[in-house]
Amino acid sequence: MIIRPIDASETNAVSELLVTAYVSGGHLSADSPYTLELRDVASRLKYTWVAEVGGNIVGTISLCPPDGTSPAMLSRENEYEFRFLAVSPDSWGSGVGQALVTECEVQARAHGSVKIVISVIDRNERALQFYALQGYTRMPERDWSPERTPVQILALTKNL
Numbered sequence: 001m002i003i004r005p006i007d008a009s010e011t012n013a014v015s016e017l018l019v020t021a022y023v024s025g026g027h028l029s030a031d032s033p034y035t036l037e038l039r040d041v042a043s044r045l046k047y048t049w050v051a052e053v054g055g056n057i058v059g060t061i062s063l064c065p066p067d068g069t070s071p072a073m074l075s076r077e078n079e080y081e082f083r084f085l086a087v088s089p090d091s092w093g094s095g096v097g098q099a100l101v102t103e104c105e106v107q108a109r110a111h112g113s114v115k116i117v118i119s120v121i122d123r124n125e126r127a128l129q130f131y132a133l134q135g136y137t138r139m140p141e142r143d144w145s146p147e148r149t150p151v152q153i154l155a156l157t158k159n160l
Helices: 008-024 034-039 041-047 096-110 125-133
Strands: 002-005 048-053 056-064 079-087 115-121 153-159
Touching: 002 096, 008 034, 008 041, 008 048, 008 056, 008 079, 041 048, 041 056, 048 096, 056 096, 079 096, 096 115, 115 125, 125 153
Parallel strands: 079 115
Antiparallel strands: 002 048, 048 056, 056 079, 115 153
16 A cells, blocks of 8 residues: 555545545435535645555545645644545455554654644544544544534544
């Protein structure tokens, strides 16, 4: 498996992977307005990484520094954040997600971050269990809900 920055020519493939993974995981419906944000990979191109196996993109993640231009939602000074983690359903359970998260942690640490933060929809039990095994803990003071959406987004953190 190769973890690398996305190439601009791969935005459509990554857009489709994101929507497919989120819909297949039961986190949103195919007609959810949030799919527009998932598909907008071009706007976060410089923050997006992919996992490649055998020449195929099987996962993606966006690593967001606290630079004021990244799509970070929760991070503060000395904190990095990752968002838009998705793994192709055919690759679930194969270590792709863990490899992407580990790469984000390595990159954040290399850039002087002391903490990494993430958001997870409250009904994504699989992700919450995964992150707990990776050493992430709840940070309820930063939980949030999108406007006009009856979901709760949980904040998690890990010291680096």
